[in-house]
Amino acid sequence: MQYRRRAWAEIDLDALTHNVKMIQEKLSENTKFCAVVKANAYGHGEEYICRTLSELGIEFYAVSSIEEGIRIRNYCPEGEILLLGYTPPECVNLLIQGNLIQTIVSVEHAKKLSENVPENKQLRCHVKLDTGMGRIGIRANSERCQQELEEISKLKNLTIEGIFTHYAVSDDDSPENIAYTKKQEDLLFRTVEQCAERGILFKHVHCLNSAGICYHPQPKSTLARAGIILYGLKPNANLAVPMDTRPVLSFYSRISHVKMIHSGDCISYGRTYTAKTSTKIATVTVGYADGYSRLLSNRGEVLVHGQRCRITGNICMDQMMIDVSNIPEVSVGDVVTLIGKDGNSCITADNLAELYGTIGYEVVCGISKRIPRIFIQQGKIIHEEELF
Numbered sequence: 001m002q003y004r005r006r007a008w009a010e011i012d013l014d015a016l017t018h019n020v021k022m023i024q025e026k027l028s029e030n031t032k033f034c035a036v037v038k039a040n041a042y043g044h045g046e047e048y049i050c051r052t053l054s055e056l057g058i059e060f061y062a063v064s065s066i067e068e069g070i071r072i073r074n075y076c077p078e079g080e081i082l083l084l085g086y087t088p089p090e091c092v093n094l095l096i097q098g099n100l101i102q103t104i105v106s107v108e109h110a111k112k113l114s115e116n117v118p119e120n121k122q123l124r125c126h127v128k129l130d131t132g133m134g135r136i137g138i139r140a141n142s143e144r145c146q147q148e149l150e151e152i153s154k155l156k157n158l159t160i161e162g163i164f165t166h167y168a169v170s171d172d173d174s175p176e177n178i179a180y181t182k183k184q185e186d187l188l189f190r191t192v193e194q195c196a197e198r199g200i201l202f203k204h205v206h207c208l209n210s211a212g213i214c215y216h217p218q219p220k221s222t223l224a225r226a227g228i229i230l231y232g233l234k235p236n237a238n239l240a241v242p243m244d245t246r247p248v249l250s251f252y253s254r255i256s257h258v259k260m261i262h263s264g265d266c267i268s269y270g271r272t273y274t275a276k277t278s279t280k281i282a283t284v285t286v287g288y289a290d291g292y293s294r295l296l297s298n299r300g301e302v303l304v305h306g307q308r309c310r311i312t313g314n315i316c317m318d319q320m321m322i323d324v325s326n327i328p329e330v331s332v333g334d335v336v337t338l339i340g341k342d343g344n345s346c347i348t349a350d351n352l353a354e355l356y357g358t359i360g361y362e363v364v365c366g367i368s369k370r371i372p373r374i375f376i377q378q379g380k381i382i383h384e385e386e387l388f
């Protein structure tokens with residue numbers, strides 16, 4: 001089938017399995033692994049990622065929205081699924097039907113959710129505590145914090161199973177930011193202690209994201225919400241991950257056309273590239289509509305026959321051009337590696353991110369629906385997404 005693919009992503013499920021094992025080895029006995037599979041499993045394809053994790057016996061999953069939660073339920077029938085983001089109170093029935101665990105973003109949110117719970121039913125919740133991220137949650141440093149947590153705990157239709165916080169700078173190794181993360185951690189556990197004194201108990205208390213797992217281990221956290229490291233990427237491109245994880249995703253395209261151009265000839269929209277000398281140019285069947293950012297125009301590199309080739313001119317919606325002067329044997333149909341390994345060369349999502357000023361997260365999440373994901377396990381293709 002691959003011959004007719006103009007561009008595709010390969011998802012290495014063995015790398016995923018390996019990463020889970022590496023991460024689990026780092027966690028304390030008290031801490032359960034929670035796979036963050038929001039945003040189509042960071043662009044990797046949620047269905048086969050979740051089925052693989054489910055086979056590994058992973059119990060906890062985190063997603064961002066109710067739509068994601070309802071879909072993930074099909075792949076992890078027994079899983080505990082935590083929705084990390086806001087859900088409108090009108091959706092309570094769907095949450096209960098899907099046995100989904102909702103995050104409470106504020107006391108008002110909790111009250112409205114509770115009002116919408118049908119008789120004789122309960123909505124499972126974790127309370128979000130805002131210790132310094134400033135996004136959602138009860139503000140931990142406000143005077144009303146304890147009172148609000150008490151109000152929430154008294155709502156009859158909500159079963160409060162956990163409380164958690166999210167770090168803002170756990171991926172940064174400056175002394176100020178290390179102290180900031182420590183302060184966030186202390187605020188969470190201090191709040192939990194104060195609650196305990198008033199008889200409010202939580203089964204789950206958690207603070208770890210990927211960078212927390214790597215750089216701020218906390219054995220008391222009952223869950224570790226691992227996102228980016230599960231997919232073998234780094235929370236911070238400049239800091240090593242202290243585990244042997246491997247990238248799960250590779251991204252490929254093909255050459256559709258090869259030609260010689262000469263001094264003064266231009267390439268692509270806007271004429272931003274002019275040949276200085278005779279140059280061999282190949283056209284590649286991928287563009288910004290595939291999630292290969294136009295910001296990589298005249299900057300990015302790809303791999304062909306294990307060699308680096310520069311992008312020439314502006315990237316188009318569905319195609320782009322590269323300089324293949326250094327590859328005598330290049331021909332139409334050859335594979336172009338956009339992210340991944342070819343021979344001894346390698347391009348990572350973090351490399352691309354750095355070139356256009358973003359993070360690896362955005363690069364993989366941005367690979368568009370038009371790119372079929374091909375899932376590989378033990379050297380065999382186990383599933384190929386079909387686009388028609």
Ligand SMILES: *Cc1c(COP(=O)(O)O)cnc(C)c1O
Pocket residue numbers: 036038084166208209210211225226227228229235
């Ligand atoms: C996305 C998210 C995570 C995972 O973050 P990574 O840096 O990818 O590990 C964890 N917790 C919350 C609340 C999130 O929104």
